[in-house]
Amino acid sequence: MSEAGVALEDIREQISAEEWAVRQDLAAAYRLVSHYGWDDMVFTHLSARVPGPAEHFLLNPFGFLFSEVTASNLVKIDVEGKVVIDSGYGVNTAGFTIHSAVHMARSDASAVMHLHTDSGVAVSCTQEGLLPINQHAMFVYHDLAYHEWEGVALDLGERERLVADLNTKHLMLLRNHGTLALGASVASCFMRMYYLERSCQIQVNANAAGTLHMPKQEAVDMMQNTFNNPASWEGMAGAAWPSMRRLADKIAPGYAD
Numbered sequence: 001m002s003e004a005g006v007a008l009e010d011i012r013e014q015i016s017a018e019e020w021a022v023r024q025d026l027a028a029a030y031r032l033v034s035h036y037g038w039d040d041m042v043f044t045h046l047s048a049r050v051p052g053p054a055e056h057f058l059l060n061p062f063g064f065l066f067s068e069v070t071a072s073n074l075v076k077i078d079v080e081g082k083v084v085i086d087s088g089y090g091v092n093t094a095g096f097t098i099h100s101a102v103h104m105a106r107s108d109a110s111a112v113m114h115l116h117t118d119s120g121v122a123v124s125c126t127q128e129g130l131l132p133i134n135q136h137a138m139f140v141y142h143d144l145a146y147h148e149w150e151g152v153a154l155d156l157g158e159r160e161r162l163v164a165d166l167n168t169k170h171l172m173l174l175r176n177h178g179t180l181a182l183g184a185s186v187a188s189c190f191m192r193m194y195y196l197e198r199s200c201q202i203q204v205n206a207n208a209a210g211t212l213h214m215p216k217q218e219a220v221d222m223m224q225n226t227f228n229n230p231a232s233w234e235g236m237a238g239a240a241w242p243s244m245r246r247l248a249d250k251i252a253p254g255y256a257d
Helices: 009-013 015-033 094-105 118-124 136-139 158-166 188-208 218-228 230-251
Strands: 045-049 055-059 075-078 111-115 143-145 171-174 178-183
Touching: 009 143, 015 045, 015 055, 015 111, 015 188, 015 230, 045 094, 055 136, 094 111, 094 158, 111 188, 118 171, 118 178, 118 188, 136 188, 136 218, 143 158, 158 171, 178 188, 188 230, 218 230
Parallel strands: 143 171
Antiparallel strands: 045 055, 045 111, 055 075, 111 178, 171 178
16 A cells, blocks of 8 residues: 555545445456456456446456455546555556446446456457357347457557447457456346356357257347346346355455455
8 A cells, every 4th residue: 555545444434335335246246257267367357337426437456366356455546547546556557448438438337347268259259259059148149249359458549449339239249359248237247247258158169069050030039129128137137146246255255345
C-alpha cells in the first residue's frame, strides 16, 4: 500500500453497501473462474460497474492470480483505467481497453468478462466459429458476435470497432484471442460465460470424436425464441448464482473480505 493510500481493511468504510455487494460478487466470479481452470496466470480480466452516478469500475489488481482476488483488493478505476481509491495496487490499463469499450457503449453492461481458455481460443481460431451443435451452444449461439484480432489491445481506437461488432449482443468471440461476455449483473455475465465456455469445450471434443450431427432447425429456432433475451438470463442467474456463491465460500474462504 502506498503511504497515502487506503488500507485494505478500511476499504469497506470508504464505499457504499451496494458497491461492497458488487465487490463480493465479482471476487466470487474471479475465484470461480480459477476453480474451473479458465484463468491465464495474471492476464485477462473480469470487471464490474460500481453502482452510482460516477462512471467507476472494479478490476483485479495487476499481478494477482485470480485465486488471490478479494472484495477488498479489487481496484476502483475510472473509464480510462485511472485508480480512484489508492490502495497501493494498480491495474493493467491495456487490459482494460476491451472492458472500457463495452462499459462505455452499453448501459446494460454492469459486468464484463474476458478469458483466454484453450477451448475458447481454439474455437475463435476456426473459420466456422461456434456451431449450434448442442443444447449448451443453443443458449448462446444467437447472441454471439465476432471481432477480428488486431494484436494486443493497446490501441484505444479499437474500442469503437469492437463495440460496432458487438452491436446489441451479449457475447463475443474475439478472433484468434478468446471469449467475451457482458451482463446486467455479475451473475448473468458469469452464466453467459459459463455456457459459452462449455459450448466451446464441447465443440472441440465433438470435432475430435468424429463427424458432427446437426440438430433440427426447429429446435434451433425454439431456443432462439425462448432463451435469447436478457430476462431469461437474469432469471437463470437468479436461480443459479446463490449456489455459485456457496461454491466460492467452500473453495475459497476469505474471497468476500
